[in-house]
């Protein structure tokens with residue numbers, strides 16, 4: 001993702017004289033960042049996410065810098081006349097993949113989300129959870145520069161929930177941006193670069209998370225090749241990076257991001273040696289970022 005998506009003085013109402021759902025919204029979503037959006041029921045979170053995803057247009061104001069975007073809506077239209085795989089291949093080609101690439105990516109995402117067994121099931125016959133996996137897969141298969149997730153974890157089983165957290169970490173590590181709403185305050189705890197609350201028809205940035213728990217973190221001690229510099233991707237993923245001795249680095253990441261960090265280090269050229277991995281529970285407010 002090269003540019004930041006910007007919302008400038010954006011407002012949305014659904015009819016000419018109807019109430020404004022949102023007004024005066026300014027937001028910049030920079031490449032590589034994870035943004036959480038919170039707010040009480042009916043305050044306009046989904047409205048905002050549809051504007052960010054580009055499937056709805058503002059009544060006033062401007063949205064600029066649109067990157068390649070994918071979206072998991074709050075309600076996914078599952079009664080479609082396709083099998084899960086056929087639907088994903090079709091969506092993949094819409095996202096610019098060849099049929100072959102789309103089939104490969106679709107199979108891979110269904111496998112990762114634990115839904116490979118449903119590939120040939122008609123969408124209309126899928127359970128709510130399985131159809132949610134297809135909704136998630138369709139957004140991930142084109143490796144979007146901006147991923148917009150509206151309650152995307154709802155209805156997923158534990159394995160798929162963890163896989164989606166990993167996918168978010170992968171997207172941001174690759175320089176993409178992710179904007180999400182989730183009712184669980186512990187979702188991707190400690191990972192968002194910014195948290196916003198929708199309140200009174202507009203967006204408020206929360207400078208320091210007050211209520212969201214920081215969540216468990218993982219510290220990874222790594223040793224680089226002689227004279228090696230910490231890979232840039234690892235720097236980006238890590239919340240904290242400290243060189244504790246020449247060539248030895250202590251990296252701290254939210255637990256949801258640890259797999260992606262380890263993969264980045266182990267697949268670096270030349271690879272880094274992982275000396276130790278430890279999970280830390282948060283201690284209290286001073287531990288939050």
Ligand SMILES: Nc1ncnc2c1ncn2[C@@H]1O[C@H](COP(=O)(O)OP(=O)(O)OP(=O)(O)O)[C@@H](O)[C@H]1O
Nearest residue numbers: 014021039040041042043044045046047048074198
């Ligand atoms: N297409 C529409 N036409 C008219 N009003 C709408 C439309 N879509 C949303 N609204 C109204 O806009 C307001 C905000 O809705 P929105 O779904 O964005 O809230 P939300 O914060 O996502 O809610 P929830 O937490 O319950 O999902 C609500 O009052 C809703 O009734």
